[in-house]
Amino acid sequence: MLGQASATALRKQMDKLTIPKPAAKMTGRRKTARWIRPELLAEIAYRAWTDDGKLRHASFKGLREDADEASIFALG
Known part of the structure; x- marks a missing residue:
């Protein structure tokens, strides 16, 4: 299980990788999705x-x- 400190650290890493659209072709629900560069x-x-x-x-x-x-x- 991911603890609060680990979740916060992961979120900070992911926030730095935000991009406006998916890096690969995607189907399915996208309305609330946030995209990041696939580096992790x-x-x-x-x-x-x-x-x-x-x-x-x-x-x-x-x-x-x-x-x-x-x-x-x-x-x-």
């Missing part, structure tokens, strides 16, 4: 992938600073 690498735990390519029961575990972008990929 996160570790996400999840139960499964849905048939339409979404994560089921996803939870944020933290940012990864030690990961090489080439080693980041989706399983499934």
